[in-house]
Amino acid sequence: MRLSIIFITFFILNLGLKAQVDFTSKFEKTNGSETVTYYEGIEYYRLLDEHFASVKLIEIGTTDAGFPLHLVLFNTDEEFDLSVIKNSGKGVLFINNAIHAGETDGVDGSMMLIRNLAQGKILKDSSKNIVVAVIPFFNVGGVLNRSKYNRVNQNGPSEVGFRGNARSLNLNRDFSKANTKNMWGFWDIFHKLDPDFFIDTHVSNGADYQYTITLISNQKDKLSPLIKPLLEGAIKPYMYDYMEQKQYPLTPYINVYGVTQPDEGLTEFPDWPRYSSGYVNLFQTIGFITESHMLKPNKERVMATYHFINGLADYLSKSTQTIIEARAKSKLLVAEQKEFAIKWELDDTKSTKINFKGYEGSFTKSSVTKQPRLFYNRNKPYEKWVDYYNFFKPSVVVSAPKFYLVSKAWDDVVLRLKANGVVTKTINHDTTISVSAYRIEDYETMKNPYEGHYPHTSVVLSKTVESVKFFKGDYMIEVNQPTNRFIVEMLEPKGEDSFFKWNFFDPILDRKEHFSGYVFEEIAESILNENPKLNKQFRALQKDSVFASNRYTQLDWIYKKSPYFEKTYLLYPVFRIEH
Numbered sequence: 166m167r168l169s170i171i172f173i174t175f176f177i178l179n180l181g182l183k184a185q186v187d188f189t190s191k192f193e194k195t196n197g198s199e200t201v202t203y204y205e206g207i208e209y210y211r212l213l214d215e216h217f218a219s220v221k222l223i224e225i226g227t228t229d230a231g232f233p234l235h236l237v238l239f240n241t242d243e244e245f246d247l248s249v250i251k252n253s254g255k256g257v258l259f260i261n262n263a264i265h266a267g268e269t270d271g272v273d274g275s276m277m278l279i280r281n282l283a284q285g286k287i288l289k290d291s292s293k294n295i296v297v298a299v300i301p302f303f304n305v306g307g308v309l310n311r312s313k314y315n316r317v318n319q320n321g322p323s324e325v326g327f328r329g330n331a332r333s334l335n336l337n338r339d340f341s342k343a344n345t346k347n348m349w350g351f352w353d354i355f356h357k358l359d360p361d362f363f364i365d366t367h368v369s370n371g372a373d374y375q376y377t378i379t380l381i382s383n384q385k386d387k388l389s390p391l392i393k394p395l396l397e398g399a400i401k402p403y404m405y406d407y408m409e410q411k412q413y414p415l416t417p418y419i420n421v422y423g424v425t426q427p428d429e430g431l432t433e434f435p436d437w438p439r440y441s442s443g444y445v446n447l448f449q450t451i452g453f454i455t456e457s458h459m460l461k462p463n464k465e466r467v468m469a470t471y472h473f474i475n476g477l478a479d480y481l482s483k484s485t486q487t488i489i490e491a492r493a494k495s496k497l498l499v500a501e502q503k504e505f506a507i508k509w510e511l512d513d514t515k516s517t518k519i520n521f522k523g524y525e526g527s528f529t530k531s532s533v534t535k536q537p538r539l540f541y542n543r544n545k546p547y548e549k550w551v552d553y554y555n556f557f558k559p560s561v562v563v564s565a566p567k568f569y570l571v572s573k574a575w576d577d578v579v580l581r582l583k584a585n586g587v588v589t590k591t592i593n594h595d596t597t598i599s600v601s602a603y604r605i606e607d608y609e610t611m612k613n614p615y616e617g618h619y620p621h622t623s624v625v626l627s628k629t630v631e632s633v634k635f636f637k638g639d640y641m642i643e644v645n646q647p648t649n650r651f652i653v654e655m656l657e658p659k660g661e662d663s664f665f666k667w668n669f670f671d672p673i674l675d676r677k678e679h680f681s682g683y684v685f686e687e688i689a690e691s692i693l694n695e696n697p698k699l700n701k702q703f704r705a706l707q708k709d710s711v712f713a714s715n716r717y718t719q720l721d722w723i724y725k726k727s728p729y730f731e732k733t734y735l736l737y738p739v740f741r742i743e744h
Contacts (some may be wrong), residue, residue, distance in 0.1 A: 192277075203232075203302055219243060219282070228347045232306075234305070236299070247358055255296050256484075258361070259298045259360035261300045263326065265368075269322060270463075275299045304336050337439075339616070340444035341439050349584065365442065368459050371421070374458070378458065378470065380404075385555070392449065392451060408472060411472040420434050426523075427551065433555035437662055443662075449496050451488070502649055505654070508560045508659060509661070511557055512557060516555070528540070563653065566741035570635060572640075586648050586651075587652055598635055600630070602631040605625075620668070622666070665737070670737065675734075689724070699723075699726055
C-alpha cells in the first residue's frame with residue numbers, strides 16, 4: 166500500500182513538473198530582440214518532441230558544416246515515416262528556414278507555429294488534415310558563423326548567422342545542381358514528402374516601403390492549367406485577405422522595374438530552377454518565398470512571417486483534397502507533355518496594376534561621398550497604383566524526345582536525376598544506336614566565378630543524326646514521367662539552369678588530341694590530294710592573307726576536316742531518341 170502511495174505521489178508530481186515546462190521561445194522572452202542559436206533551436210524542438218506526441222525531431226542527411234540536417238514534423242496521427250506520410254491523404258506543408266542564415270524570421274516563426282499546433286492553440290480540429298514539416302536551420306554552417314556584424318542593413322535581431330554556408334556557397338542558388346551536402350539532404354526530404362505547399366522564409370534587401378512582408382510565388386506562366394487557377398484565383402486571394410486581417414498586408418516582392426524606385430514599376434521575380442520556388446515548381450509543388458522587410462523591427466517581421474505560414478497551413482487544412490487532386494492530375498499531364506519551355510523572358514508588353522504603399526523617394530547629396538544618394542522619406546507615405554510586370558513568355562522551347570541516353574561515365578549527372586525521382590533504365594549489352602546529337606557551336610562563359618562555377622550562356626547548337634556506340638550499363642531515360650520537367654530542363658543544354666550551363670559537361674569543351682606540324686605536313690598533303698572538294702575550299706581560304714600567313718591555322722583547318730579529328734570534341738554527351 167505504501168509503495169502504491171509513493172508511486173501515485175511521484176506520478177502526480179511528475180505531471181505537475183511537466184505542466185510547468187516553459188515553452189516560451191527565446192524570441193518571445195526577449196520581446197523580439199534575439200533569435201536562437203543553432204543549439205538553442207534544436208534543443209527547443211527536442212523539448213517539444215519530448216512533451217508532445219504529435220511532434221518529432223529527426224535527422225536526415227548531413228551538411229557541409231559536418232552537422233546533421235534536422236527535420237521537425239507535426240502530425241496528429243503520430244506517424245513520422247516520410248514515405249507513409251506522403252501516401253496518407255493528408256496535405257503536406259514544408260517550411261525551409263535559414264537558407265540565408267542571417268534571415269531568421271522563419272526560424273522563430275516556425276518554433277511558435279509547431280508549439281501552437283501541438284498545444285491545440287491554432288487550427289484545432291482541422292490540424293488533423295495536414296502534416297507540417299520544418300527544416301529549422303538549412304544553412305547550418307551559416308547559422309554557426311554568428312555575429313552582430315552580419316546583415317548590416319537589417320533591423321535586428323542582435324546577432325545572426327552568415328549568408329553563405331560552410332563552403333561560402335549560397336544555398337538559394339543550388340536547388341537544381343546540388344553542389345552541397347545540404348541540398349542532397351533537402352532533395353531526400355522533398356521527394357519523400359512530396360509536399361503540396363512549400364515555403365522558403367527570407368528577409369529582403371532593397372527599397373523602403375510600408376509593408377512588413379512581401380511575397381514571391383510560383384511564376385504563373387509555368388504552372389499547369391489545373392494549378393494556375395488555384396494559385397491565382399483562390400490561394401493568393403485567400404492569403405492576401407488573411408494577412409490583411411492580421412494587419413500585415415501583403416504585396417508582391419519588390420523587384421524594381423524602373424531605374425530606382427518601386428512606383429516606377431515592379432516585376433515578378435524569375436522562377437528559375439536554381440531558386441527554391443523555381444525548383445519546387447518543376448514537381449507541381451505550390452511554392453512561396455516570404456520576404457519580410459529588412460528595415461522593419463525584428464519582432465514585426467517574425468510575427469508577419471508566423472501569420473503567413475499559419476494562414477497557409479489553415480488554407481491547406483481546409484482544402485486538402487482539392488490541392489492533392491490538382492497536383493496528381495498535373496503530374497499526369499506533365500508525363501504526357503511533348504513541348505517544354507526551358508527559358509523564359511519578361512513580357513514587358515503586359516502588366517497588371519497593383520495598389521502599392523510606399524514612401525516618396527528623392528535624391529539628396531551624400532555627406533559621405535558628396536554624390537547623389539537615394540533617400541526614402543517616411544514622413545511622406547503614398548498609396549498609388551503601379552505597373553506590375555508579371556507575365557513571362559518562353560524564349561526557348563524544345564520538343565521532348567522519347568528517350569535521352571547518357572553514358573554511365575557521367576555518373577554525377579545520373580545520380581542527380583535519380584535523386585530527383587527520375588526513373589532510369591540501363592542498356593543490357595553493348596550496341597550502336599542511331600541518335601539525334603547536339604554539337605556545341607558557340608557559347609559564352611562568365612568571366613568571374615559564380616557560386617563556384619563559370620556558367621555558360623548564349624549556347625548555339627547544331628543537330629545531327631549520329632551512330633553512337635553505347636555500352637552495357639549506360640542509361641536510357643524515358644520522357645514519360647511526372648519528373649519530365651526536371652529531366653528536360655536539366656538535360657537540354659540551353660536550359661536556364663541546365664547541367665551544361667553549370668559546367669557538368671565541360672570536359673567536352675577542350676581538345677584532347679593534337680598534331681605535330683612537322684609530322685602532319687605529309688598527312689595533310691595526302692588528305693588534300695585525295696579530296697578535291699576539300700582541296701578547292703582550302704585553296705580559296707589561302708587567298709586570305711591572314712589565313713595564308715599562319716602555318717598552324719592552315720594545318721589545323723585540314724586536321725579538323727580529317728578523320729583524325731576527335732569526334733567527341735564539342736559533341737554534347739546526352740543523346741536523343743526521337744519519337
